[in-house]
Amino acid sequence: MSLRIVVCVKYVPDASGDRAFTEDLTTDRESVDGLLSELDEYAVEQALQIAGSTDGAEVTVVTVGPEDAEDAVRKALQMGADKGVHVEDDDLHGTDALGTSLVLAAAIEKTGYDLVVCGMASTDGVMGVLPALLAERLRVPQVTLLSEVAVADGAVTGRRDGDAASEQLSASLPAVVSVTDQSGEARYPSFKGIMAAKKKPVETWDLDDLDIEADTVGLTGAWSAVEDATARPPRTAGEIVTDEGEGGKQLAGYLAEHKFI
Amino acid sequence: MAEVLVLVDHVDGSVRKPTLELLTLARRIGDPVAVHLGPGADEAASVLAEYGATRVLVADAPEFADYLVVPKVDAVEAAVAAVSPAAVLVPSSSDGKEIAARLALRLESGLITDAVDLTAGDEGPVATQSVFAAGFTTRSRITRGTPVITVKPNSTSPEAAPAAGAVEQLEVAFGELATGTTVVSRTPRASTGRPELTEAAIVVSGGRGVNGAENFALIEALADSLGAAVGASRAAVDAGWYPHASQVGQTGKTVSPQLYVAAGISGAIQHRAGMQTSKTIVAVNKDSEAPIFELVDFGVVGDLFTVVPALTDEVKNRKG
Ligand SMILES: Cc1cc2nc3c(=O)[nH]c(=O)nc-3n(C[C@H](O)[C@H](O)[C@H](O)COP(=O)(O)OP(=O)(O)OC[C@H]3O[C@@H](n4cnc5c(N)ncnc54)[C@H](O)[C@@H]3O)c2cc1C
Ligand SMILES: Cc1cc2nc3c(=O)[nH]c(=O)nc-3n(C[C@H](O)[C@H](O)[C@H](O)COP(=O)(O)OP(=O)(O)OC[C@H]3O[C@@H](n4cnc5c(N)ncnc54)[C@H](O)[C@@H]3O)c2cc1C
Numbered sequence: 001m002s003l004r005i006v007v008c009v010k011y012v013p014d015a016s017g018d019r020a021f022t023e024d025l026t027t028d029r030e031s032v033d034g035l036l037s038e039l040d041e042y043a044v045e046q047a048l049q050i051a052g053s054t055d056g057a058e059v060t061v062v063t064v065g066p067e068d069a070e071d072a073v074r075k076a077l078q079m080g081a082d083k084g085v086h087v088e089d090d091d092l093h094g095t096d097a098l099g100t101s102l103v104l105a106a107a108i109e110k111t112g113y114d115l116v117v118c119g120m121a122s123t124d125g126v127m128g129v130l131p132a133l134l135a136e137r138l139r140v141p142q143v144t145l146l147s148e149v150a151v152a153d154g155a156v157t158g159r160r161d162g163d164a165a166s167e168q169l170s171a172s173l174p175a176v177v178s179v180t181d182q183s184g185e186a187r188y189p190s191f192k193g194i195m196a197a198k199k200k201p202v203e204t205w206d207l208d209d210l211d212i213e214a215d216t217v218g219l220t221g222a223w224s225a226v227e228d229a230t231a232r233p234p235r236t237a238g239e240i241v242t243d244e245g246e247g248g249k250q251l252a253g254y255l256a257e258h259k260f261i
Numbered sequence: 262m263a264e265v266l267v268l269v270d271h272v273d274g275s276v277r278k279p280t281l282e283l284l285t286l287a288r289r290i291g292d293p294v295a296v297h298l299g300p301g302a303d304e305a306a307s308v309l310a311e312y313g314a315t316r317v318l319v320a321d322a323p324e325f326a327d328y329l330v331v332p333k334v335d336a337v338e339a340a341v342a343a344v345s346p347a348a349v350l351v352p353s354s355s356d357g358k359e360i361a362a363r364l365a366l367r368l369e370s371g372l373i374t375d376a377v378d379l380t381a382g383d384e385g386p387v388a389t390q391s392v393f394a395a396g397f398t399t400r401s402r403i404t405r406g407t408p409v410i411t412v413k414p415n416s417t418s419p420e421a422a423p424a425a426g427a428v429e430q431l432e433v434a435f436g437e438l439a440t441g442t443t444v445v446s447r448t449p450r451a452s453t454g455r456p457e458l459t460e461a462a463i464v465v466s467g468g469r470g471v472n473g474a475e476n477f478a479l480i481e482a483l484a485d486s487l488g489a490a491v492g493a494s495r496a497a498v499d500a501g502w503y504p505h506a507s508q509v510g511q512t513g514k515t516v517s518p519q520l521y522v523a524a525g526i527s528g529a530i531q532h533r534a535g536m537q538t539s540k541t542i543v544a545v546n547k548d549s550e551a552p553i554f555e556l557v558d559f560g561v562v563g564d565l566f567t568v569v570p571a572l573t574d575e576v577k578n579r580k581g
Contacts, residue, residue, distance in 0.1 A: 019393040021399075097362070097374075126511070128359075129358055129359065131359075136334075141329075141438075141441030142329065142441070142442060143329070144330075144359065162354075164450060165450055166450065168446045169329060223406065225403075225404050227402055229392075231396065232391075238559050239560070240557070240559075240560040240562060241560070243563025247545070247561040247562075248569070248570070248573075251543060251568070261579045
């Protein structure tokens with residue numbers, strides 16, 4: 001059996017940096033260092049585990065993003081993915097979730113797939129909608145937000161821990177899955193992996209390669225618009241006391257004063 | 262007046278609080294029309310009417326429970342076709358966001374997720390979002406199609422505004438994608454007997470400082486004295502001390518209570534992402550340099566094993 005796995009990874013600004021917006025109200029991707037979205041490491045990990053237990057499996061990493069986004073692809077290749085695709089085009093600047101799904105779906109189709117693996121959400125937009133959008137566009141089942149996932153006999157199964165219940169899901173391939181940070185620790189690239197990644201192929205595609213019109217994506221093609229963005233005022237410094245036996249009582253006093261008791 | 266669709270989140274007809282908040286917000290834009298999918302529509306309809314639903318569109322079919330998400334997308338799509346609403350509001354649950362996304366794509370409409378407020382605007386509803394771990398507040402608008410917006414719990418307080426709530430049957434034809442993903446089995450989450458984490462007015466959370474599953478009894482005792490929900494940091498969850506369903510933060514729940522109590526939690530950015538919009542924040546931490554103290558309205562530098570039980574006793578005393 002062969003199994004073509006496509007992992008979708010996003011290159012995001014580091015959450016520990018001072019993330020901000022640029023003048024056109026898009027995410028500032030220049031002044032803060034970027035990296036492979038930590039939650040997508042779980043997707044790479046599960047893809048590699050599934051590939052490891054399937055004969056003839058091949059893992060392709062796909063990202064849509066600016067020039068530096070290739071770093072995210074490289075990291076996934078270092079972890080063990082076989083090859084990469086980087087969709088990059090100046091006209092993609094400011095693309096909304098629906099536009100991103102159009103581009104990503106086209107790249108996945110061009111790559112060829114039996115299984116698409118995504119993270120649960122990016123760490124910048126955090127919408128958690130791309131996997132569902134991809135399933136809708138590709139017209140295949142969505143098996144999303146899995147804390148446990150397995151592929152066997154042309155089907156994918158997994159556990160989705162929802163708000164009200166935990167569900168056991170099953171669908172036949174091809175399918176789109178997303179995995180949570182409960183699915184299992186992601187591996188670190190080994191020295192051997194880092195060396196091997198240097199020789200792994202990464203293709204770069206632009207919108208023409210995917211037959212996508214420039215005006216359907218980017219800021220102009222977006223179906224939503226940010227009107228303004230305001231930095232949250234820092235919380236005004238509160239009162240800090242050191243416990244010398246009365247800390248609990250002092251805190252209770254504060255809570256009572258503010259009518260919580 | 263224009264109508265606004267509200268997708269009802271319920272458990273067998275018992276309507277969850279975020280839906281009442283959505284009905285309240287919807288009234289700022291138009292007349293709320295509720296869409297109730299699955300069993301219990303009769304029980305739900307009276308509550309929905311009390312909170313302003315002029316109509317309640319109902320559909321029940323085994324598909325809603327037997328297959329993931331897509332049957333509900335088919336149903337809401339049918340409701341949009343029947344009503345031609347000015348906007349569609351969906352609760353920001355994991356199911357809700359996925360339903361909203363697929364619906365927006367089908368309608369060729371823009372999508373906004375995780376709104377924390379909503380107002381009427383000249384060019385359609387304006388949604389407020391809290392982004393970058395609550396570091397920024399943005400206001401956005403949908404520029405194409407029927408706005409599809411998901412709204413977070415605790416975005417407003419539900420206000421009753423009795424309306425007719427006329428129950429009408431919604432005809433739904435399921436498409437070929439509807440049965441793609443089978444729900445083989447479903448285990449309802451065991452009730453803790455405490456308020457729902459995302460809906461609670463007070464949340465008491467414990468972190469790595471709690472140092473063991475058995476010690477969470479201290480956190481629970483404080484929570485119970487205050488009538489609060491219990492939360493946990495990822496460090497505490499990863500250590501196996503408390504269930505993942507209680508995790509607060511970027512990859513757990515976002516909470517926005519009146520009062521958030523953090524005990525033995527350092528205040529990492531990913532934790533802050535889930536609690537920074539709480540109205541009042543207090544913390545107990547033995548390290549005076551812990552970043553959580555940058556957020557607090559009141560902080561106690563001290564050992565939680567003495568401060569938390571003392572606080573619990575004092576709360577009980579004061580409540581008599
Ligand atoms: C603060 C902020 C708020 C935003 N709000 C909105 C909004 O309300 N409406 C809207 O339409 N757009 C919005 N956007 C734009 C949107 O985030 C991007 O278009 C993005 O590409 C898709 O959403 P996401 O990052 O939230 O991805 P998610 O849906 O959270 O991503 C889930 C998974 O999809 C995959 N994935 C996501 N993006 C890529 C990519 N570029 N390449 C490869 N794989 C990927 C990854 O596996 C990821 O784990 C917002 C962006 C930001 C930064
Ligand atoms: C992609 C990603 C997503 C994440 N998502 C989340 C998330 O959703 N939620 C989340 O919480 N984290 C999340 N994290 C993890 C986050 O970065 C932190 O590691 C985590 O929040 C730390 O938990 P903590 O504060 O309990 O532990 P620590 O950072 O170890 O802090 C423990 C604190 O307890 C104090 N303490 C110890 N003993 C005592 C005592 N006896 N009395 C009083 N104080 C004491 C210490 O001084 C310290 O400040 C995520 C990380 C990543 C990379």
